[in-house]
Amino acid sequence: xxxxxxxxxFACGQLLTDEDLTALVKWSETKxxxxxxxxxxxxxxxxxVYASSRDGQVNVGPGYAMDGCGxxxxxxxxxxxSLDSCCKPESDPCQGVVANPPPTMNAEFGGIEAQDLxxxxxxxxxxxxxxxPRSALGGVNCAMGSRxxxxxxxxxSRIECALGTTDADPLRLQAEKWEEGYRGCLEVLxxxxxxxxxxxxxxxxxxxxxxxxxxxxxxxxxxxxxxxHKPADxxxxxxxxxxxxxxxxxxxxx
Numbered sequence: 457x458x459x460x461x462x463x464x465x466f467a468c469g470q471l472l473t474d475e476d477l478t479a480l481v482k483w484s485e486t487k488x489x490x491x492x493x494x495x496x497x498x499x500x501x502x503x504x505v506y507a508s509s510r511d512g513q514v515n516v517g518p519g520y521a522m523d524g525c526g527x528x529x530x531x532x533x534x535x536x537x538s539l540d541s542c543c544k545p546e547s548d549p550c551q552g553v554v555a556n557p558p559p560t561m562n563a564e565f566g567g568i569e570a571q572d573l574x575x576x577x578x579x580x581x582x583x584x585x586x587x588x589p590r591s592a593l594g595g596v597n598c599a600m601g602s603r604x605x606x607x608x609x610x611x612x613s614r615i616e617c618a619l620g621t622t623d624a625d626p627l628r629l630q631a632e633k634w635e636e637g638y639r640g641c642l643e644v645l646x647x648x649x650x651x652x653x654x655x656x657x658x659x660x661x662x663x664x665x666x667x668x669x670x671x672x673x674x675x676x677x678x679x680x681x682x683x684x685h686k687p688a689d690x691x692x693x694x695x696x697x698x699x700x701x702x703x704x705x706x707x708x709x710x
């Protein structure tokens with residue numbers, strides 16, 4: 457998504473704060489990320505995948521890639537990736553209920569029966585880790601007293617495996633997964649209408665609290681406190697809509 461950026465501007469005698477310096481870093485990252493529209497994204501060099509000497513594991517060599525947001529991903533050294541989560545034998549739901557079929561001849565590939573082959577996608581993600589903690593000095597706009605703050609952000613990567621299919625388009629699958637999650641945002645509205653559309657007072661409050669217990673919010677943690685402390689007799693459909701809005705928005709952001 458394109459967005460306009462503001463380039464920080466400095467003047468003689470200007471008091472620089474952490475916000476000014478962070479804005480400079482942010483502007484630099486935004487400008488650099490525009491390269492994805494000129495050159496595309498994906499693997500630039502390296503990142504060769506080859507078999508490991510250990511079962512259920514492959515190695516990914518050093519390399520450089522750019523993700524769909526224009527962020528540089530550098531894998532500095534050889535990385536071992538476990539395929540255990542993708543190569544578990546599939547359980548037979550009819551095991552013990554239906555007699556096993558007679559053995560048949562199966563084609564083999566590299567000594568592995570065709571029915572045991574798996575197509576696995578390796579997905580490379582950008583990651584960050586805060587490092588180098590240092591004591592921060594208190595000031596006018598900072599919390600008083602000494603505390604520790606991380607002074608660097610280490611850019612790194614994360615690689616995971618996912619089962620693939622011969623005719624799968626990774627971008628289409630990701631889009632479908634996103635759409636499925638987006639539609640799931642409205643699940644709370646559907647459930648509320650089915651179960652408590654005409655509820656009042658404490659019934660609304662209790663329903664919302666039960667939902668928040670089962671599905672905790674990731675960003676808007678204040679919603680649960682607000683629902684808990686609001687007097688039960690003040691709850692009506694208007695208040696319920698306000699709470700449901702925050703729940704849907706939290707799921708949408710996630």
